[in-house]
Amino acid sequence: MNNKMPFKRSCCPITNSLDILGDKWTLLVIRDLVLGKKRYQEFMASSERIASNILADRLKQLEASRLVTRRAYQQKPARYEYVLTEKGEGLKPVLRALVVWGQKHFPSTKVIPTI
Amino acid sequence: MNNKMPFKRSCCPITNSLDILGDKWTLLVIRDLVLGKKRYQEFMASSERIASNILADRLKQLEASRLVTRRAYQQKPARYEYVLTEKGEGLKPVLRALVVWGQKHFPSTKVIPTI
DNA sequence: CAACTCTATTGCAAAATGCAAGTGACTGTA
């Protein structure tokens, strides 16, 4: 299930960003991380109902891209929490721009105060 | 090939935005439109080498989502150009945020002055 | 010890993507 682009599509910064972020789920996981969620069940509980295999895949890709670090918060059983790196935190302006545009053009959507 | 989400995944503005923009090509077509490209061959000529069926599909979706309007610029044969609507223009801040993030984290990428 | 939680993984069907080739309506050249 996991995959990677083997070559650069171009030297455009937008293209390179989309090679990591360009799907329907990755930025939603990052949104949840920005909102303070850290654990699997918290991501699963979001209203978009991500499938567990997709979530596992996206968390691996985010770790591989160094947007997120995985840290054990307990042993026995080993349990991990996911936290944004500085690179991942740097996506807040992208999320904010999407919130602004989304709120303007989808009137039924709600405010997310903390992004 | 053409498709649509039949229902809203959630009332989150980010989610609603990603339901339109969340793939590897849509925002690149919008980037090209922002850069002033209007015609099929111009989009095809971009360095990411989009496949023609994908481009046709994305242009249809963009029109259906009212981010783009299609206008005949000649008859015989009928030829159309694509122009951003105000809704589409409103995505410039999203593109700018992606440029900033991309340029910071992919050092080999180049500046795009006019976005 | 049986049920339950949490974090995944697996199998399989459905949808999206990528690639190459083809089409239809013309235009420009020999």
Add this chain to the structure above:
DNA sequence: TACAGTCACTTGCATTTTGCAATAGAGTTG
């Protein structure tokens, strides 16, 4: 008037990704 060329797509088909449901493994709780 053939004939190649351009432009804007469309089609067919193989590959890849996604979505859904079920299952698993490690431990906890009643």
